[in-house]
Amino acid sequence: VSCMRNIAITLCFDGRRYHGWQCQQNAMTVQQRLEEAIESLTSERVRLTACSRTDAGVHANMFVCNFRTRCTIPTQKLPFALNAKLDGDISVLQAREANAAFNSRFDCVGKEYVYRILNRTFRDPFLCGRAWHYPYGLDIWAMRRAADFIPGRRDFSAFMAQGSSVKTTVRDVKYIEVKKDGDMVDIYVCADGFLYNMVRIITGTLVWAGRGKIAPEYVGDIISAGKRELAGPTAPPDGLYLNRVFYDKLPEKAEISFCED
Amino acid sequence: VSCMRNIAITLCFDGRRYHGWQCQQNAMTVQQRLEEAIESLTSERVRLTACSRTDAGVHANMFVCNFRTRCTIPTQKLPFALNAKLDGDISVLQAREANAAFNSRFDCVGKEYVYRILNRTFRDPFLCGRAWHYPYGLDIWAMRRAADFIPGRRDFSAFMAQGSSVKTTVRDVKYIEVKKDGDMVDIYVCADGFLYNMVRIITGTLVWAGRGKIAPEYVGDIISAGKRELAGPTAPPDGLYLNRVFYDKLPEKAEISFCED
Numbered sequence: 001v002s003c004m005r006n007i008a009i010t011l012c013f014d015g016r017r018y019h020g021w022q023c024q025q026n027a028m029t030v031q032q033r034l035e036e037a038i039e040s041l042t043s044e045r046v047r048l049t050a051c052s053r054t055d056a057g058v059h060a061n062m063f064v065c066n067f068r069t070r071c072t073i074p075t076q077k078l079p080f081a082l083n084a085k086l087d088g089d090i091s092v093l094q095a096r097e098a099n100a101a102f103n104s105r106f107d108c109v110g111k112e113y114v115y116r117i118l119n120r121t122f123r124d125p126f127l128c129g130r131a132w133h134y135p136y137g138l139d140i141w142a143m144r145r146a147a148d149f150i151p152g153r154r155d156f157s158a159f160m161a162q163g164s165s166v167k168t169t170v171r172d173v174k175y176i177e178v179k180k181d182g183d184m185v186d187i188y189v190c191a192d193g194f195l196y197n198m199v200r201i202i203t204g205t206l207v208w209a210g211r212g213k214i215a216p217e218y219v220g221d222i223i224s225a226g227k228r229e230l231a232g233p234t235a236p237p238d239g240l241y242l243n244r245v246f247y248d249k250l251p252e253k254a255e256i257s258f259c260e261d
Numbered sequence: 262v263s264c265m266r267n268i269a270i271t272l273c274f275d276g277r278r279y280h281g282w283q284c285q286q287n288a289m290t291v292q293q294r295l296e297e298a299i300e301s302l303t304s305e306r307v308r309l310t311a312c313s314r315t316d317a318g319v320h321a322n323m324f325v326c327n328f329r330t331r332c333t334i335p336t337q338k339l340p341f342a343l344n345a346k347l348d349g350d351i352s353v354l355q356a357r358e359a360n361a362a363f364n365s366r367f368d369c370v371g372k373e374y375v376y377r378i379l380n381r382t383f384r385d386p387f388l389c390g391r392a393w394h395y396p397y398g399l400d401i402w403a404m405r406r407a408a409d410f411i412p413g414r415r416d417f418s419a420f421m422a423q424g425s426s427v428k429t430t431v432r433d434v435k436y437i438e439v440k441k442d443g444d445m446v447d448i449y450v451c452a453d454g455f456l457y458n459m460v461r462i463i464t465g466t467l468v469w470a471g472r473g474k475i476a477p478e479y480v481g482d483i484i485s486a487g488k489r490e491l492a493g494p495t496a497p498p499d500g501l502y503l504n505r506v507f508y509d510k511l512p513e514k515a516e517i518s519f520c521e522d
């Protein structure tokens with residue numbers, strides 16, 4: 001009898017060509033591509049469990065998923081074998097054997113997103129689909145003051161797309177940081193979990209503050225009122241990256257050798 | 262009678278979707294897209310003159326071209342109007358009125374290319390088509406010692422694609438610099454002009470030196486012998502960027518305001 005392994009995979013992807021992570025009929029998704037690649041290697045049907053869904057056009061600098069398999073391919077060879085079967089806009093960085101109970105969705109204890117804004121007059125062809133090109137002046141300090149009203153464990157209904165349904169709209173936002181480097185304004189948001197479109201609505205709201213359309217303090221009122229219509233617009237998917245996902249139960253990252261010799 | 266203007270345009274582009282700069286039958290090129298955009302604005306047929314040809318899949322951080330027109334659109338409005346007609350992987354950064362005799366091809370006094378190598382085990386989805394993914398260890402100092410044998414005014418036949426024909430194979434290479442930043446190895450080459458595939462063959466040769474396949478000093482012998490077959494392989498187009506083009510005769514860049522208000 002062969003042994004069942006629970007394999008955790010870390011990958012990153014450019015989401016431009018994909019209709020998000022999750023399998024859908026008649027649309028190419030990252031999950032579908034990765035399941036096909038695994039099936040062609042293992043000759044087993046697999047269903048991936050994942051840290052997160054992502055929307056169409058959203059990217060991931062780090063994404064974790066897992067699956068169970070009886071295949072005997074050595075775990076450390078899986079990234080090479082999978083990358084050979086995937087297109088260049090998906091890259092498998094690591095495969096680890098997790099304990100039998102590990103679940104990449106339910107064991108995820110936190111996530112960090114980054115939303116990237118290109119803030120200059122003319123667009124950058126190398127950031128096409130990878131940042132929100134916003135050509136109007138932004139007051140970065142007003143954005144930072146507005147962001148300071150967000151962290152904490154509270155009801156974030158105001159930052160959830162209308163029509164979504166969830167058990168609870170309470171989330172614990174650990175931090176928000178608005179970084180500026182040259183023409184780039186990058187908004188980092190870390191929480192135990194996120195509501196639908198939450199980072200994109202937070203971004204639209206902070207941009208409103210940066211344009212002077214709302215006072216920074218008003219962000220506190222928006223959250224208290226819990227009304228989506230008071231918050232800013234939903235920023236486009238282009239600038240959104242799942243940046244890091246956190247687990248308590250995964251084995252430490254194996255050291256990746258810098259280069260093969 | 263309306264006045265004829267000679268307009269110089271500075272742009273940048275991601276070359277992945279294009280068969281290079283120059284117009285070709287049955288293939289999409291950057292020149293064709295830009296001429297179409299100009300024609301739809303000016304209602305005049307135009308033919309662009311350009312600083313350079315580029316190969317399929319090659320990129321430009323800076324590219325200059327010019328055309329003559331009787332249209333009366335204010336020069337400083339042209340970048341906005343053209344960008345609105347072009348896809349997001351081309352960005353017009355500036356339009357200037359040059360003197361009547363200015364020719365972006367013949368007045369170009371120098372060019373700088375950069376060749377980008379991603380030197381790590383696993384590929385980066387955000388550099389797909391934008392860098393050469395080279396997963397084997399490179400001795401950066403061997404590459405730098407090898408590069409030191411290249412600058413100067415000399416016959417560079419050894420670094421020209423076989424079958425090309427030019428009046429002279431003498432070029433003046435001003436400098437080569439091999440920079441390393443994290444996983445990226447970037448090779449900067451500046452010269453008064455370049456032979457066909459010259460930067461890509463230089464890159465292939467420096468990578469040979471970095472792998473220890475040839476001694477750095479041997480690069481001097483390759484140039485002296487003038488034999489293409491002694492040099493390294495032609496690196497793929499993905500990593501090549503026209504980075505800067507130099508003119509004596511163009512008006513200084515106008516100050517571009519950081520953001521519109």
